Every structure is written in structure tokens, then in C-alpha cells.
Amino acid sequence: MSIDFIIAAFITVVGLTTPILLAGLGELVVEKSGVLNLGVEGMMLIGAVCGFALTYTYGFDYPGIAPWGGILAAAAGGALSALLFGFLVLELNSNQVATGLALAIFGTGLSSLIGQGFTGMIITPFGSIFPDALATGRYTQVIFGYSPLVYFALAMVPAVHWFLNRTRAGLILRAVGENDLSAHSIGYSVKQVRYAAIAFGGAMAGIGGAYFSMVITPMWAEKMTAGRGWIALALVVFAGWRTGRLLAGAFFFGVLMTLELYAKASGFSLVPSEVWAAMPYLMTVVALTLISRRETAGGNAPACLGKPFLPTA
Amino acid sequence: MRIKLEKRPAPSVAMMVLTPVLSVLLTMLIGVIVFDFLGVDGFGAVRDIFLTPILASYKWQDVAVKAAPLVIIALGLSVGNRAQVWNIGAEGQYIIGALFAAGVGIAAGDLGGPFVVLAMVLAGILGGALWAAVPALLKTRWDVNEILSSLMLTYVAGQVLGYLVGGPWKDPNGRNFPATAPLHDNQVLPIVFPGTTVHLGVIVALILPFAFWWLMARSMFGFQVRVVGAAPQAARHGGFDTKQTIWLALVISGAMAGLAGAFEFTGALHAINLGFPSGYGFTAIIVSFLGRLNPIGCLIAGVVLAITYVGGQVAQTTVHIPSSTAGIFQAMMLFLILASDIFIRYRIRFVSRRPQAAAVAGE
Numbered sequence: 001m002s003i004d005f006i007i008a009a010f011i012t013v014v015g016l017t018t019p020i021l022l023a024g025l026g027e028l029v030v031e032k033s034g035v036l037n038l039g040v041e042g043m044m045l046i047g048a049v050c051g052f053a054l055t056y057t058y059g060f061d062y063p064g065i066a067p068w069g070g071i072l073a074a075a076a077g078g079a080l081s082a083l084l085f086g087f088l089v090l091e092l093n094s095n096q097v098a099t100g101l102a103l104a105i106f107g108t109g110l111s112s113l114i115g116q117g118f119t120g121m122i123i124t125p126f127g128s129i130f131p132d133a134l135a136t137g138r139y140t141q142v143i144f145g146y147s148p149l150v151y152f153a154l155a156m157v158p159a160v161h162w163f164l165n166r167t168r169a170g171l172i173l174r175a176v177g178e179n180d181l182s183a184h185s186i187g188y189s190v191k192q193v194r195y196a197a198i199a200f201g202g203a204m205a206g207i208g209g210a211y212f213s214m215v216i217t218p219m220w221a222e223k224m225t226a227g228r229g230w231i232a233l234a235l236v237v238f239a240g241w242r243t244g245r246l247l248a249g250a251f252f253f254g255v256l257m258t259l260e261l262y263a264k265a266s267g268f269s270l271v272p273s274e275v276w277a278a279m280p281y282l283m284t285v286v287a288l289t290l291i292s293r294r295e296t297a298g299g300n301a302p303a304c305l306g307k308p309f310l311p312t313a
Numbered sequence: 314m315r316i317k318l319e320k321r322p323a324p325s326v327a328m329m330v331l332t333p334v335l336s337v338l339l340t341m342l343i344g345v346i347v348f349d350f351l352g353v354d355g356f357g358a359v360r361d362i363f364l365t366p367i368l369a370s371y372k373w374q375d376v377a378v379k380a381a382p383l384v385i386i387a388l389g390l391s392v393g394n395r396a397q398v399w400n401i402g403a404e405g406q407y408i409i410g411a412l413f414a415a416g417v418g419i420a421a422g423d424l425g426g427p428f429v430v431l432a433m434v435l436a437g438i439l440g441g442a443l444w445a446a447v448p449a450l451l452k453t454r455w456d457v458n459e460i461l462s463s464l465m466l467t468y469v470a471g472q473v474l475g476y477l478v479g480g481p482w483k484d485p486n487g488r489n490f491p492a493t494a495p496l497h498d499n500q501v502l503p504i505v506f507p508g509t510t511v512h513l514g515v516i517v518a519l520i521l522p523f524a525f526w527w528l529m530a531r532s533m534f535g536f537q538v539r540v541v542g543a544a545p546q547a548a549r550h551g552g553f554d555t556k557q558t559i560w561l562a563l564v565i566s567g568a569m570a571g572l573a574g575a576f577e578f579t580g581a582l583h584a585i586n587l588g589f590p591s592g593y594g595f596t597a598i599i600v601s602f603l604g605r606l607n608p609i610g611c612l613i614a615g616v617v618l619a620i621t622y623v624g625g626q627v628a629q630t631t632v633h634i635p636s637s638t639a640g641i642f643q644a645m646m647l648f649l650i651l652a653s654d655i656f657i658r659y660r661i662r663f664v665s666r667r668p669q670a671a672a673v674a675g676e
Contacts, residue, residue, distance in 0.1 A: 038460065084648070094651035097399050097460065098602055102647040105595060109640030113351070116635050222637065227468055234461045272480065278472035281465040285447075288457045 007142055009258060014150060015216060017254030019044070019208040019225070021153045023232035024239070024246050025160050026204025031236055032164060033197035034177035034304035038100025039085055040205050041229030042107020043078040047206025049111040050077030052213035052220045055123050067126040070214055071149070071207060078206020079199040081107055086198040090191050093308040108223060118220045125218040147215045149207065154247075156204075161243040173197060177302035180309045190309050205229065227281075234284040238291055241301060249287075256280045318659040328656045333603050333610070336649035337363075337617060340642055348634075357632040362624035362639060374509045375623045376616065378581055381518035382407070382573035384615030386597035388525045389569025391606040393562040395529070396542040400563055402448065402463025403570040404594025405470035406441035410571025411578040412474060413440030415493055415585055418500050419482065425499025433500065434575045441571015442564045444470065449563035453556040459563065471590055478585055492586035502580035514576030518615075525608035538562065570594055596622075599647045618643060 023040050030037050051074030058066040085103045088094040126147050128135035134144040164170040175183045176193045184190050212224050231253060239246035260276035341359050348355030366372040386403050393400045400406075414433040421429045447466060451457035479491035486494065502512045529535035541548040541558040548555060573593065578585060600618050604610030625639025 088648060088652050092652045092655045094654055098598075098647070099651050101401060101595075101598055102644050102651065105599070105640055106644030106648065109637050109642075109644055112635050112637035113641060222635075230461070230464050234465065237458060237461065272476050274472040274476040274479075277475075278469045281468040284465045285451070285457070285462050288461060289451055289455050 004138070007138070009262070010142060011145060012258045012261065013251065013254040014146060015254075016257045017250045018147075018150050018153045019211040019216075020228050020232045020235055020253060021247065021250040022149070022156070022208035022211065023205040023229060024235040024250060025153070025156050025243070026201035026208075027232055027236050028239070028241060028243065028246060029160060029164070029173070029204075030197045030201035031305055032177045032241060032302055033173050033194050034180055034302050034307070034309075035086075035089065035194050035198060036096045036100065036306035037082065037085055037103070037198060037201055038097060038233065039082070039103025039107060039229075040201075040232050041225060041227065042104040042111075043081050043202050043205035044209030044212075044225045044229045044232075045107045045111035045223070046081045046114075047074035047078040047209035048213040048224060049115040049118070049220055050074050050206065051210030052123065053114065053118055055126070055214055056118060056121055059123050063124065067124075067214060070126070071210055074206040074210035074214075075203035076206070078202040078204070078209065080202070081110075082198045082202025082205070083195070085202075086195050090194055090198075090309070093310065096306050096308075104229070112222045115220045115222065119222075121219060123214065123218045126214045147211070149211050149215060152207075157243050157247050164243070174302070177304055180304050180307075181311065184309075184311050190311075194309075205232070208232070231280060231284060234288060237301075238284070238287045240291060253280055253283070256283055317662045317664045318655070319662050321658055321660055324657050325660075328653075329605055332653035332656055333605060333614065333650055336603070336646050336653055339649055340645045343645060344642055353634055354632045358628050358634055358638070361628040361631050362621050362642060364624075365627045366620045366623040372623055372627075374511050376619045377511050377515050379622045380615045380619035381512075381515045381580075382577050382593045383597050383600050383618050384518045384612050385514075385521060385573040385576070386566075386570045386594055387600035387604060387611040387615055388521055388608055389566030390597055390601040391604065391608065391611055392525075392529070392538060393566045394542075394601055395606050396538045396558050396562045397545075398452075398542075398559050398562040399460045400445060400448070400463050400566045401460055401598060402445070402465075402467045402594070403566060403597055404590055404592065405463070405467030406444045406567040406570035407574035407577075407594045408467075408470040408474050408590050409444040410437035410441035410574030411585055411589060412477060412574075413437050413571065414575035414578050415477075415482065418496060418579075419493075421500070423497065425497055429500055430502060430579060433579055434502075434572065437571045437575020437578075438568045439571065441574060442568040444571070445563045445567020446560075449560045452563070453559055459559075463563075467594070474585065474589065475587060478587065482585075484584075490586070493584050496579065496583045500579065501583055502576065510581065512576070512580030514573075514580040517572075517576070519612070522608040522612040525611075529608060534561070570597075596643060599643050602647055603650050617646075 023044055027037065027040055051070040054073040055066045055070035058069060081103065085099055088099045089096050126149070128145050129148055130144040134140045136145065164174060172183070172188055173193055176188065176190050180190045209225055213220050217224070235246060235249050235253065238249045256279050260279060263276040264273045341363055344359045345355040348358045366376050386407065390400060390403060414437040417433045417436040444466060445463065448457070448459040448462040451462050452459045478493055482493045484490070484492055484494035502514060505511050505513055505516055529538070537553045537558060540551060541553055541555055545555065582589065596618055600611055600614045603617065604612070604614035621639045621642050625636045628634050628638065629636045
């Protein structure tokens with residue numbers, strides 16, 4: 001196995017890790033605030049189509065800044081759709097599981113409708129912003145060869161960790177997730193904290209989705225996130241609601257998905273390519289089983305996860 | 314004036330029945346406005362998606378055939394949802410059910426007739442139940458979240474289907490197209506009304522809701538499911554086995570999804586290709602909620618959702634919107650029905666800020 005092959009494989013792994021890491025980090029914050037938003041897949045698709053649409057529309061006139069605007073559009077699209085979910089579960093106390101599912105279905109439909117005018121169009125991929133010598137150099141590309149979104153995702157891991165564990169706002173957010181009634185009784189606005197967390201989760205999922213339409217395939221296709229939003233959800237449980245483990249888990253899934261790509265591309269494999277394609281999903285189930293066994297003892301899940309907030313007064 | 318929510322002494326039955334109807338009507342209204350805003354013929358889209366399938370009698374058979382799997386799957390899911398067990402992998406159980414039926418059909422070779430068809434349908438039920446038994450086992454043994462495990466297995470089921478129809482079960486006369494060979498005439502589910510596409514599965518889908526109604530409303534099992542879902546602690550005190558309820562909820566919903574898959578294969582499509590998974594398993598979740606988890610409600614809601622499916626295809630050709638647009642309407646209905654849940658337990662009171670002023674105005 002040549003060094004070039006290993007480098008190429010590693011770059012693929014990083015690329016496949018990024019979207020689920022972004023969406024997973026967002027969902028982790030949402031769940032830490034005590035809300036379970038199952039609509040990640042829908043928010044990712046909305047982000048994917050918003051990011052692509054804006055970049056395509058303005059990419060010709062403003063090639064330098066259009067992709068950045070695309071990322072903002074993706075974040076805004078994801079956050080707005082998340083707030084629709086937030087309104088239902090926070091104001092009307094609707095069932096979080098069912099409302100999240102509705103968001104997933106809604107996002108799939110809405111993204112198809114918005115995207116129908118963009119099918120078949122292609123944009124310049126949102127690639128490395130470093131000088132070509134670094135971005136495409138044989139060895140330097142391992143560090144400099146990625147889309148800015150990759151560095152953003154990696155930077156968000158310690159940032160989210162720091163926010164949750166070292167800041168006052170993070171402490172309040174966790175308090176709301178652990179015991180909403182107590183947090184309410186000492187004067188914190190449970191709804192506001194949860195709205196903010198839900199919007200953040202939506203924005204991160206939207207950016208994660210945009211990674212598909214702006215970096216991986218630079219085009220729009222219906223249902224192009226192919227279930228990665230659900231993997232991101234599983235990833236949060238798998239990580240035991242810890243940021244470090246989320247990164248490790250996302251990387252692990254990135255490796256699995258890369259193996260699938262290579263098995264398909266080489267056409268040579270001991271097992272049918274479908275086995276590789278099913279592997280990330282099967283491994284998620286296996287991982288959840290192994291984790292659940294240990295986590296139930298520790299009880300690391302936020303205590304109020306998925307429960308409606310019903311103050312008596 | 315301001316709006317105040319006031320808790321009702323008892324859940325309102327009227328609201329329980331009324332809100333799904335209002336949700337559908339409101340969805341149509343919002344649809345007209347939003348689609349016009351998006352530059353699409355909103356009135357045309359809503360007319361074609363919701364009304365054309367009802368007004369055009371030649372579309373009725375399509376609606377009936379599409380409603381059958383939705384109703385059958387939703388009946389099973391409602392049992393789980395009542396017990397707060399969330400099976401969202403019905404799509405996978407539906408696929409595996411169809412594959413089990415196909416396996417029996419292939420094993421039977423040239424044999425056919427009622428018993429072979431019956432065996433295929435029963436195999437479908439078994440396949441769906443087995444696929445749903447995996448999340449049940451994981452949930453009861455290791456407390457694995459059934460939402461995620463059942464959904465992940467849906468993707469696995471899709472790959473199993475892809476492998477079988479592209480490999481061992483590929484039709485040798487199919488010009489290398491990944492699909493099973495069409496069923497022999499003696500292995501298909503009988504058509505009930507000659508000249509239509511309405512197969513026996515549609516009739517079963519009409520009868521099953523009443524069987525489920527009896528099961529949920531009149532049997533001990535139904536009572537157990539409702540208690541476990543509504544008050545888990547009371548259920549434990551009352552001696553109801555939570556694990557047993559999880560098992561039954563998942564296996565019953567899996568069996569129903571498998572049955573729907575077997576019917577769709579033997580009754581409607583007669584062959585399985587990569588397009589077989591059409592999202593019925595996910596749409597059935599909407600049916601279940603729109604039907605208020607009530608078996609008879611599921612029957613009505615299944616027909617409504619089937620109308621939007623058929624109508625979505627009509628609108629695709631008439632007002633040129635993607636057929637997936639029907640999905641937006643379906644999700645909107647679910648949003649609205651979930652949002653309106655609050656009216657069952659609360660009533661809205663318009664309270665005046667200045668009571669005196671209101672009294673004066675009243676005179």
C-alpha cells in the first residue's frame with residue numbers, strides 16, 4: 001500500500017467525518033438542554049439546498065464570497081426549520097419524537113421543492129482556501145487540503161466542550177437539561193435556553209448538510225444526505241453526550257463509509273458491496289448496544305431529555 | 314385582550330375528533346397560500362393533491378390500493394405509539410416482509426394456488442415480525458433506543474433488498490435489470506373486483522381496523538398497552554410487564570408492516586425492484602397520528618394520505634411540481650395535528666386586560 005493511497009484514503013475519511021461531526025455537535029447541545037430533535041436529516045437537507053441555491057445564484061458574479069454566503073444560508077435554513085420544531089415542542093408541548101419525525105419528513109419534501117430548479121446544476125466546490133502549493137502538495141494536503149468547513153467542524157469540538165463545561169451559559173444550559181423545573185424556579189428561562197439550543201443545532205445540521213451539496217458532490221440531488229442525519233443522532237448517544245467521544249465516533253464512522261467507497265470503486269471485495277454499504281448502520285446498532293450497557297449504569301443522558309416542560313405556575 | 318390556556322377537567326373528545334379534520338383543512342389553506350408565494354399555482358396544487366383523486370372516479374382504485382399498506386402499517390404502529398414504544402423502522406420491516414414472501418414464492422417454483430399465496434403472506438408477516446424483534450431484543454436486554462435501532466435496520470433492509478434483487482434473485486430474463494422475475498399468475502393475490510387493481514389486501518385493510526379496535530378497546534392486552542403508555546409506574550404497580558409490552562408492541566407493528574409488504578408484492582407489484590421501498594413505512598407514522606392512534610381513525614387517515622399520494626402524482630403532471638411535494642403536505646398535516654393536541658387538554662380563553670371596559674362594551 002503506497003503512501004499516496006494512504007493519504008488519499010485519509011482525506012476521504014476526513015471528508016466523510018465532517019458532516020456527521022457538525023450535525024452531531026449541534027444535536028449534542030440540543031440534547032444537553034433536554035430536547036430531543038429527531039429532525040436532523042430534514043434540517044441537513046434544507047441546509048444542503050439553501051447553501052447550494054445561494055452559491056449557485058451568486059457564484060458567477062461573486063465567486064469569492066458566494067460560498068461563504070451559501071454557508072450562512074445553510075445555517076439560517078437549518079436554524080429556521082429547527083425553530084418551527086421549537087415552537088411546537090416548547091410553546092404547544094407537542095410530542096418531541098413525533099414532531100422531530102415530522103421535521104425530518106417536512107425537510108425532505110421542502111428541500112425537493114426548493115431544489116427542483118437546481119437539479120443538474122454544478123458549482124465550484126468549496127475547497128481549500130490555502131495556496132495551491134500547500135493545498136495540493138503531496139504531503140501538505142493532509143493538513144491544508146480541506147474545505148474551510150472541515151477546520152470549522154474541528155474547531156467547534158473544543159469550542160462546544162469549553163462552552164458546555166467552562167462557561168456560565170453552558171452551565172445554565174446543562175441545568176435546564178438536567179432539571180428544568182429547578183432551573184425555572186431559580187429564575188432561568190427554560191424556553192429561551194432551549195430555543196437557543198434548538199436554533200444552534202439546526203444551524204449546525206444545516207452547515208453539515210451544505211457540506212454534501214457544496215463540497216462533496218458540488219450539486220443538488222434529492223435526499224442527498226442519505227440518512228447521515230440519523231447517524232449523527234446515533235453518534236450523540238454513542239458518544240455518551242461527550243464532545244471528545246463524538247469526534248472519535250464520527251471519525252470511526254468516516255472510516256467505515258470510506259471502506260464502503262473503496263470496496264465499491266475497486267470492484268474487488270470478499271463480500272458483496274451491499275455488506276459494506278450496510279456496515280455504518282449495522283455498526284451503529286452494535287455500538288449503541290455496547291454503549292447502552294455501560295451508560296445505563298452511569299446515566300449520562302440529560303435527565304429531562306425528550307420530556308415536556310410543564311411549570312405549575 | 315390576551316389569550317389564556319385553561320386546563321380542561323377532562324380531555325375533550327370533540328377536539329380529539331375535530332382537530333384531525335381541521336388539520337387537513339388548514340393544511341390545504343396554508344398550501345394554497347405558501348405555494349402561491351413560491352410562484353407555483355397554489356390553488357391548482359391543492360385541488361389536484363386533495364380533490365382530484367376524490368372527484369375522478371377512475372382514481373378511486375389507486376387510492377384504495379395505496380391506502381391498504383398505509384392503513385395496515387399504521388394499525389401496528391398505533392399499538393406501539395400508545396405504549397410509547399417508537400418503531401420508526403416500519404419501512405424496513407415492510408421490505409423484509411416482501412422479501413420473505415418472494416423467498417417462499419421462489420422456493421415454491423411452479424407451484425401456485427391459494428395455499429402457496431397464503432404461505433407467502435404468512436412468511437411476510439413472519440419476516441416483518443423478525444426484523445422488528447431485533448430492536449425489541451436490544452431494547453429489553455440492553456436498553457438500546459428503539460427509535461435508532463429500528464431506523465438503522467431500515468437501511469440494512471434496503472441493502473439486503475439491493476443484494477438479493479441484483480444478485481441471487483435477479484430475473485435471468487430481465488435484461489440485466491436488478492429486479493425479481495414477475496410472479497406466476499397462480500402466485501398473485503386475487504383481484505376482488507374484476508377489471509380493477511383492487512386486490513384482496515385492500516379488503517383485509519378494511520377489516521383489520523375493526524379487529525384492532527376490538528383488541529385495543531376490549532381486550533386485556535389493549536388495556537395493558539394503554540396503561541404502560543400512559544402511566545408506566547402505575548403499570549408496574551398493577552403487575553403489567555413492561556418488557557412484554559415492548560416486545561408485543563414491536564412484534565405486532567413489525568408483523569403488520571411485513572403483511573403490508575407481502576400484500577404490496579403479491580397483490581400490487583408482482584415483482585420487487587430497487588424502487589420497492591416507497592416510504593409507506595414512514596408515511597404510516599403520519600397516518601397513525603392523524604388517526605389519533607385509533608384503529609378506525611387510522612382507516613380514515615390512511616385514505617386521506619393515500620389521496621395525497623395519488624394527488625401528488627396528478628399535480629406532478631398538471632401543475633409541474635415534484636411528486637415529493639405531497640410529502641410537504643403530509644408533514645404539514647402531522648405538524649398541525651401535533652400542534653392541535655393542546656386543544657384536547659386545554660381550552661382557550663380570551664381574557665380582557667380591563668374587565669370594566671369589556672363590561673361597558675357589552676352593554
